[in-house]
Amino acid sequence: MDYFSTLAATWPGVTESREGWTLRRATDAGNRVSSATREDARADPEAAARAMRAMGQPPLFMIRDGEEDLDSALGALGYLPEDPSVILAAPAAQLRIEGAERAVIRCDAPLARMREIWRENDIGAARLEVMERASEPRTFLLARDGDRPAGCAFLAAAGDVAMIHALAIAPFARRKGLGTRATRAAAAWALENGAAELALAVREDNAAALELYSRLGFETRARYRYRRAPS
Numbered sequence: 001m002d003y004f005s006t007l008a009a010t011w012p013g014v015t016e017s018r019e020g021w022t023l024r025r026a027t028d029a030g031n032r033v034s035s036a037t038r039e040d041a042r043a044d045p046e047a048a049a050r051a052m053r054a055m056g057q058p059p060l061f062m063i064r065d066g067e068e069d070l071d072s073a074l075g076a077l078g079y080l081p082e083d084p085s086v087i088l089a090a091p092a093a094q095l096r097i098e099g100a101e102r103a104v105i106r107c108d109a110p111l112a113r114m115r116e117i118w119r120e121n122d123i124g125a126a127r128l129e130v131m132e133r134a135s136e137p138r139t140f141l142l143a144r145d146g147d148r149p150a151g152c153a154f155l156a157a158a159g160d161v162a163m164i165h166a167l168a169i170a171p172f173a174r175r176k177g178l179g180t181r182a183t184r185a186a187a188a189w190a191l192e193n194g195a196a197e198l199a200l201a202v203r204e205d206n207a208a209a210l211e212l213y214s215r216l217g218f219e220t221r222a223r224y225r226y227r228r229a230p231s
Helices: 003-010 045-054 068-076 112-120 125-133 178-192 207-216
Strands: 015-018 021-024 060-064 080-091 104-107 138-145 148-158 161-169 197-203 219-228
Touching (some): 003 080, 003 219, 015 045, 045 060, 068 219, 138 178, 148 178, 161 178, 178 197, 178 207, 197 207
Parallel strands (some): 161 197
Antiparallel strands (some): 080 197
16 A cells, blocks of 8 residues: 555645656645655655755655665765654544544535634644645544534545544643544545545654554554755
């Protein structure tokens, strides 16, 4: 299973292909949609770096599983490592609990309250634009704490895998199980849309998220990190 292809389809950047690289135009939507990925093992990282500088952005590379040679080459050039991350996945049928989705509303577009929750969690307009570019099928989830809208997430599927992105909980509703509820509702949606697995990407220093997903039965499927040109 190529989880990186699923990641690219469900959280897409503005891309162009050049000299064996996929280049992503930098935005305020984070490293995933601002970095270059290698598509040809013979591709020259310095050519990609020149292209990114010509695009008006500092060179940034995503290093995926199996690209240890690229990691070493960039390290030798002085590129700095950052944001080691994992892609986790679990069978959607294992995650789903009957009726869990009833407290979670599905929306075709983000509601005003969802935008507010995301802003409170530093998820702004640039990331909402990423959601708009994502492949179909997709949906927006709104979780409630009683009658109060209190959490939201974005969900999209590509083939046999659905990925949950931008899961955020309002400060007043944290530690009340809303993250679990939204994840189980996401699993129900995944199954309804032909995806047998639910996946997500998370930084390795996010201990709270890793604990939650481990408890739900998620397992590591892939690892990646970035190398950024020194300023």
